[in-house]
Amino acid sequence: xxxPPTLVPSRGPGREYAMPRSGKTTVQVLLVEDSPDDADxxxxxxxxxxxPVCVSLLEDGEAAIAFLRREGQYEASPRPDLILxxxxxxxxxxxxxxxxxxxxxxxxRIPVVIMTSADSEKAFVDAYNLHANxxxxxxxxxxxxxxxxRQIERFWLHVARRPS
Amino acid sequence: MQAMINGGKRIEILxxxxxxxxxxxxxxxxxxxxxxxxxxxxxxGEEAMAFLRRQGSHAAAPRPDLILxxxxxxxxxxxxxxxxxxxxxxxxRIPVVIMTESDDEKDILSAYDxxxxxxxxxxxxxxxxxxxxxxIEEFWLTTVHLPAA
Numbered sequence: 001x002x003x004p005p006t007l008v009p010s011r012g013p014g015r016e017y018a019m020p021r022s023g024k025t026t027v028q029v030l031l032v033e034d035s036p037d038d039a040d041x042x043x044x045x046x047x048x049x050x051x052p053v054c055v056s057l058l059e060d061g062e063a064a065i066a067f068l069r070r071e072g073q074y075e076a077s078p079r080p081d082l083i084l085x086x087x088x089x090x091x092x093x094x095x096x097x098x099x100x101x102x103x104x105x106x107x108x109r110i111p112v113v114i115m116t117s118a119d120s121e122k123a124f125v126d127a128y129n130l131h132a133n134x135x136x137x138x139x140x141x142x143x144x145x146x147x148x149x150r151q152i153e154r155f156w157l158h159v160a161r162r163p164s
Numbered sequence: 165m166q167a168m169i170n171g172g173k174r175i176e177i178l179x180x181x182x183x184x185x186x187x188x189x190x191x192x193x194x195x196x197x198x199x200x201x202x203x204x205x206x207x208x209g210e211e212a213m214a215f216l217r218r219q220g221s222h223a224a225a226p227r228p229d230l231i232l233x234x235x236x237x238x239x240x241x242x243x244x245x246x247x248x249x250x251x252x253x254x255x256x257r258i259p260v261v262i263m264t265e266s267d268d269e270k271d272i273l274s275a276y277d278x279x280x281x282x283x284x285x286x287x288x289x290x291x292x293x294x295x296x297x298x299x300i301e302e303f304w305l306t307t308v309h310l311p312a313a
Contacts, residue, residue, distance in 0.1 A: 109276035128257035
């Protein structure tokens with residue numbers, strides 16, 4: 001059974017995880033990940049950085065597209081500054097989500113980081129051909145995993161310029 | 165262990181940069197990195213395309229795993245090189261990192277609209293410049309999974 005994702009403007013058990021800190025603009029991150037363990041690790045690592053980050057977590061591809069297009073219950077969703085996308089997702093897979101984003105003149109400029117446990121080279125080639133901004137293999141080891149997420153956070157939120 | 169992330173093979177990098185000092189700093193910084201790599205430097209956009217298409221004196225050029233591209237270039241701009249690379253089915257999956265002095269929002273939007281993989285503004289201060297190059301090297305060579313040729 002897939003839980004219909006809901007957005008709750010709070011921490012706790014909701015689907016939006018904000019770490020408000022004064023003085024800096026909050027960076028909006030959309031995380032599309034169906035594994036709760038992976039999502040937990042990512043949320044922790046993302047909130048360890050020194051920029052205020054608000055993460056919206058969705059568990060399937062259809063919800064991600066609805067969120068990005070502000071359809072239905074996602075009418076008031078924020079536009080993400082960065083998207084972290086798993087490839088294996090229920091209902092609409094990560095390739096389909098990526099292709100839709102990168103073909104949409106309004107959405108295509110949002111950087112999409114693919115995080116995947118796929119081990120075939122073809123998965124990476126396909127994602128780059130669909131214009132993924134970068135792909136990262138999910139390390140099996142938990143510490144390595146957190147380190148990879150922190151590297152992504154550091155590079156995309158502190159080094160790279162993002163479109164506004 | 166991280167050095168094995170892209171199979172342990174040497175990473176080929178194409179650097180498209182018209183300023184000699186910045187090119188030398190970039191190459192030095194990559195040479196000091198933890199992952200085995202080789203930087204091929206060309207000074208303008210037309211030469212970059214010749215390198216990628218193995219034309220003329222670049223007949224034996226390797227296929228780069230990563231492209232570092234300045235925007236302000238003689239003969240053919242970085243925007244034009246980016247558009248050609250990202251429209252070419254054989255080249256489009258090679259990640260292109262834009263490295264430029266420009267922090268003009270129009271350049272940033274235009275680069276991402278043309279599927280630049282990322283955009284980094286070069287700091288004027290030399291120490292900060294080296295730090296930025298090091299961050300690019302660390303992220304793209306040790307964290308990212310680059311596409312196979």
